[in-house]
Amino acid sequence: MKNTLFCLLTATIVTLAQADEVQVAVAANFTGPMQVIAPLFERDTGHKAIPSFGATGKFYAQVVNGAPFEVLLAADDETPARMVREGHAVAGTPFTYAIGTLVLWSAKADFVDDKGEILKKGGFRHLAIANPKTAPYGAAALQAMGRLGVADNLKPLFVQGENIAQTQQFVATGAAELGFIAYSQVIKNGRIGSGSGWIVPGKLYDPIRQDAVILARGRDKPAALALLNYLKGDKAKAIIRSFGYELP
Amino acid sequence: MEDTDLGAIWLTLKLATVVTVLLLIVGTPIAWWLARTRSRLKGVVGAVVALPLVLPPTVLGFYLLVAMGPNGPVGRLTEGLGLGLLPFTFPGLVIASVFYSLPFVVQPIQNAFEAIGERPLEVAATLRASPWDTFWSVAVPLAKPGFLSGAILGFAHTVGEFGIVLMIGGNIPGKTRVVSVQIYDHVEALEYTQAHWLAGGMVLFSFVVLFALYTFNPARRKLA
Structure with missing residues (x-):
């Protein structure tokens, strides 16, 4: 022994x-x-x-x-x-x-369409983004909304996560209906695993x-x-x- | 100091004031009951009130976020009442802070009520004072130091709150971005000068509050 x-x-x-x-x-x-x-x-x-x-x-x-x-x-x-x-x-x-790849994601099925038209149509109370001052995905989200011409309209609906993981948590719990997060957080077998989402085209934000x-x-x-x-x-x-x- | 900093300070003071007033209203009956009751439930209620003392803010924040969200019981209730959802709103922060600071208000008041003892209340009763009258004319004036301690601690503790606000606040300027979150933002954005101004201010504020509490309130000194 x-x-x-x-x-x-x-x-x-x-x-x-x-x-x-x-x-x-x-x-x-x-x-x-x-x-x-x-x-x-x-x-x-x-x-x-x-x-x-x-x-x-x-x-x-x-x-x-x-x-x-x-x-x-x-x-x-x-x-x-x-x-x-x-x-x-x-x-x-x-x-x-x-x-990184940015996605607009919701925990609800069929909520976010595959062209991101929902950003123009509205119908939600909160849009979660990572703090643009400190998180690159937040800054990219702001840039994309700016290029789509919806940033000013949507700003009052912003809720900010401290980092991208917390931003996802806001959306996953349903507290915010949708939010901009990293594709890596929701990908499963090469596609968005749950809920609904829109992979934001690369031309809308700097890499x-x-x-x-x-x-x-x-x-x-x-x-x-x-x-x-x-x-x-x-x-x-x-x-x-x-x-x-x-x-x- | 930037406008956003001033906005955060104003919001923090507003939050702490509203929460302190609510806590005195909610906390006093709880403290009175805890001080007087012989019920077996006393231990349970006392423990529940004290929970925020030991639980990390992340636990409370997490449960509040889930409970107040659209799939949680509180969220269903507030939506059913047409009030909307509480996360990311000022009322949401108020409710969370009331839970979080509850023991800091209830315990000093409870201790003060207990310190009165049976005698003055019995005397009041023999003089035909109603229980309601006894409470306001005898118990409350005698427990004044406890109320003062509770109010100051509740206020200061709400000002010092961070974790819960971060988890259910969503960092919205003017609505949920309080000073502690603003400091955190400055630090993360490497804006150390602004962070120093606010953080130094918080240290000074907290010191003055506690100094006043321990210097001018003999009841608290005895408890501590």
């Missing part, structure tokens, strides 16, 4: 020594794909990715103030660039791991380029580099595509 325990203990210690952990800050819209990619990454490389999900702006503030993240998968390309400029991230490492970057704390850390390389690989790319993202 003692021997077995000893063997187990040594085995654990040896594994721990070889496997490296990497703390990743992940944009809320990338929650779905990351949950698929993280276990595959661990199986294929032996490194363990520990993801935290949230708003990119919040991660910025946390990292600048000493949060122990080593890699950031941002919801935009500006934050990683800014972090490199300010010395919080490693120069030369930012790359676009996904290009949501989402960049990944190694943060200062992840410098010289093999697991951090391994994760970024893994995201560039075909296996990860296929998963990212399956969640409705474009790739550069």
